Amino acid sequence: MVCALLTLLCPLLFFVLGFPVLTLLINVPAIAFGIVALTRLHEPMEVERYIRYTWACILVYLALMVVILTAAIMVVLSFY
DSSP states (O other), X not given: OHHHHHTTHHHHHHHHXXXXXXXXXXXXXXXXXXXXXXXXXXXXXXXXXXXXXXXHHHHHHHHHHHHHHHHHHHHHHHTO
């Protein structure tokens, strides 16, 4: 859950770079799966499954952010 919340720093970085539209790219599925995992503590198999879903969403989100951040940096550098 903490790592899912740490992905909220990516939209903040885009805001600092001057791309306010890209601040809408929030990792909602990972945060939702993390919350569901925390609400199902009495079922260990469910918690493990939702933790796997959370990590899968985090990894896909980070890969997407690397691609978008690379493109955003190239756009910023093209103006200089």
